[in-house]
Amino acid sequence: MSYGTDLTDEQWRLIRSHIPRAKQGGRPREANMRRVVDAIMYVVTHGCKWRGLPTDFPPWRTVYGYFADLQKAGAMATHPL
Template identity: 55%
Template sequence: MPWTEITREQYRRDDLRYASDMTDAEWALIRRLLPRANRRGRPRKTELRRVVEAILYIVSTGCQWRALPQEFPPYSTVQGYFYRWRDTGRWQRIVSVLVRR
């Protein structure tokens, strides 16, 4: 949908901590593309939404992995998820869904 005065409200990011953070509507689009927690083994403690938002922060700011703000999960965790998702093609699907929307 093109950017117009009528649709401007849905593109506002004033209430988000960072401009790269996702809205609830954007999160709803990609949540189903992310892996579910494994029922066996150690329970997942990291919220995948925060991981995706950290990756989007790095992409939008160009910062180094180690310069990731403290509000996000540890950079090594984010980096591990990103590399795994990149190698399996999952990150490409996530980006495609967000861009198409």
Template identity: 55%
Template sequence: MSKVYSSNLTREQWELIEHLIPAAKTGGRKREVDIWCILNAIFYVLTQGCTWRNLPGDFPPWQTVYTYFRNWRQDGTWI
């Protein structure tokens, strides 16, 4: 990610919540995205009120971000 947004987590904030994020599932492909970037993208959508499809291009693809958000909502990670 190249730009700094007001909704971004600092590294210190990330270190406080990192242990709350589920680990990648075993047996599958290695995780290719940085979860810190995924969280920053989710926070961007929530604070800016934009649609998933309108995420700026320097975030991971909106489909990837939304899939993480949806999965975390379904498994109770994101309430």
């Protein structure tokens, strides 16, 4: 399913290099990072709770975990607006 908040191919090309690589030595990353970013965009645009993400996105805990990591790395603003 797609949403109006999903990234376009051009937007994804611009930001994908800013997504941190998977950590070495652990389990391989299972999450589709484009879908994770799409889910983050959905939450900040619609103002829904993390637990309110539609189920076709990665699990909310996964999305929130990456959001928090991106915030700590300075790749995501603390306040989206």
